Amino acid sequence: GAVVSQHPSWVICKSGTSVKIECRSLDFQATTMFWYRQFPKQSLMLMATSNEGSKATYEQGVEKDKFLINHASLTLSTLTVTSAHPEDSSFYICSAYLGSGTEAFFGQGTRLTVV
Amino acid sequence: TQLLEQSPQFLSIQEGENLTVYCNSSSVFSSLQWYRQEPGEGPVLLVTVVTGGEVKKLKRLTFQFGDARKDSSLHITAAQPGDTGLYLCAGAGSRLTFGEGTQLTVNP
Numbered sequence: 001g002a003v004v005s006q007h008p009s010w011v012i013c014k015s016g017t018s019v020k021i022e023c024r025s026l027d028f029q030a031t032t033m034f035w036y037r038q039f040p041k042q043s044l045m046l047m048a049t050s051n052e053g054s055k056a057t058y059e060q061g062v063e064k065d066k067f068l069i070n071h072a073s074l075t076l077s078t079l080t081v082t083s084a085h086p087e088d089s090s091f092y093i094c095s096a097y098l099g100s101g102t103e104a105f106f107g108q109g110t111r112l113t114v115v
Numbered sequence: 116t117q118l119l120e121q122s123p124q125f126l127s128i129q130e131g132e133n134l135t136v137y138c139n140s141s142s143v144f145s146s147l148q149w150y151r152q153e154p155g156e157g158p159v160l161l162v163t164v165v166t167g168g169e170v171k172k173l174k175r176l177t178f179q180f181g182d183a184r185k186d187s188s189l190h191i192t193a194a195q196p197g198d199t200g201l202y203l204c205a206g207a208g209s210r211l212t213f214g215e216g217t218q219l220t221v222n223p
Contacts, residue, residue, distance in 0.1 A: 003155075003160075006157075009139070009155075012129070034210065034211075040214060041125075041201065041205060041216075041218045042215070043121075043201075043215045043216035044158070044203070044213050045212050046210070049210065075221060091155075093157050093158075095157070096209075097210060099208070099209050100145070100146055100207070100208075101146035101163055101165065101207035102207075103147070103148075103160045103187060104150075104158075104205070104211055105158065105161070106157025106158050106159070107157050108155075108156055108157055109156060109157050111153065111155065
């Protein structure tokens with residue numbers, strides 16, 4: 001099956017710094033990727049839809065200037081958490097989904113801890 | 116906004132017991148998917164159900180799609196500790212709409 005690789009798997013950063021998370025589709029081209037945030041033992045909360053070559057679409061309540069998404073190629077989408085604060089600490093997951101009930105492929109997730 | 120309600124949200128059972136997880140929506144979905152997620156990893160697809168009334172079996176797991184394609188259930192027979200995880204239903208469209216998840220713990 002298709003593989004989505006997410007890096008890093010975990011990161012600890014100081015408050016006020018920025019962190020970049022990469023999501024790569026390894027054996028297929030993904031024009032659309034989805035970024036989720038997840039709290040312990042809870043479901044996935046969609047943050048934004050990343051579209052190759054165009055601006056990301058953010059869900060209501062998600063600050064686009066804080067969570068910068070870049071989808072510069074068909075195999076790479078990045079999420080940058082800018083000026084991170086402790087409340088941004090969470091598990092972030094990317095996904096490639098081609099729609100129409102096809103299988104969604106998820107990255108391994110990134111555990112972000114802001115201290 | 117399409118919403119999926121999943122129940123129960125938490126379930127802790129003993130090895131060997133049976134359980135059922137429910138996923139309900141007021142909206143019709145063209146298909147519905149079930150995922151399982153282990154701590155520190157991304158979700159992995161278990162099954163996709165497409166036809167109303169469809170039943171699919173995956174070893175000890177039985178998935179059913181409601182006749183009206185608004186609800187689904189996951190039944191696990193003789194649960195094992197390895198079944199522990201977060202189970203997510205997702206309605207399929209241009210994007211996936213996830214239920215709240217069911218955290219299952221199977222104790223040895």
